Amino acid sequence: MIDPLDVRIIELFTEQPRIGVLEASRQLNVARGTVQSRLDKLVATGVIRSFAPAVDHAALGFRVTAFAFLDIRQGARGAVAEHLDRIPEVLEAHTITGQGDLICRIVARDNDDLQRVIDDLVGDTNVVRISTVIALADVVEPRILPLVRTAEQ
């Protein structure tokens, strides 16, 4: 799937994103064309999804993160999906196994604002029930490099 050089390339661009292909090739002691073709391949195979800037919602003023579990009316998934899609504070949502039908990651400016967002969520009559937990501290910061290293070879 990916080899050690791929891993090092991903690590390097994660740690020093503005580095450029040429400088990367110098630091890795490989030819520039190699880095270029490896990068191209990583993008082509979907391993690297994008080089989009990572935006910090906290820096934008949305300091509260919460997870919401929604029970929805049977067969209403599509409608609920549209509803969720219209709420910017919903950063992602998945259907899940087990009790509850959906899990959503939501953000808000503060706890009062979170109430507004939750009210917005339950404003859809297809949402039968909602339970919410607030994320307090990041025990493990969002990361992917350790996984990349285990995927090597």
Added chain:
Amino acid sequence: MIDPLDVRIIELFTEQPRIGVLEASRQLNVARGTVQSRLDKLVATGVIRSFAPAVDHAALGFRVTAFAFLDIRQGARGAVAEHLDRIPEVLEAHTITGQGDLICRIVARDNDDLQRVIDDLVGDTNVVRISTVIALADVVEPRILPLVRTAEQ
């Protein structure tokens, strides 16, 4: 906080990350120095956390995503954090309010592999109980732009 031009810059670099400052300035009809200073400021204020490549764990062979809720022994948060940190399949973890002490996002190659990861999680004696839900479908793909737009001005 951020103004419409900042939003357009973030949008542009999200949609066409390899675009470069010069081409961005052309598309936005502003001077190159403006884009450059705006970008610098967005990075300096932390709104843009990084330009790291976004790695797709599914493309690496980790096709199953799950959320695990851990009950842990009182006062053992630090120990558990270290434990979680050593498991590459734990992509993030937060302490949360309400029942349960931690929520983790974990990935695995398949359902069997998920069992292995869960076994690894419960291998810590400080983990009293764990319940897991598997993410089936992405109802709302991870996103941030809608939120960025609402943060404008």
Added chain:
DNA sequence: AGAAGGCTATGCAAACTGTATAGCTTTCGC
């Protein structure tokens, strides 16, 4: 053994970046 694939090394024109300067306009505080 031959073919295919991947890496190295090299070359060149075109484009981009970093950095700096000067002028213009808008905004802000007094």
Added chain:
DNA sequence: GCGAAAGCTATACAGTTTGCATAGCCTTCT
């Protein structure tokens, strides 16, 4: 209202990087 400060435009230039192409070498697969 006025001066100061801040932000944007426009321009300049050297140095660097990119995109693209080519040729040789080595390893792996058939």
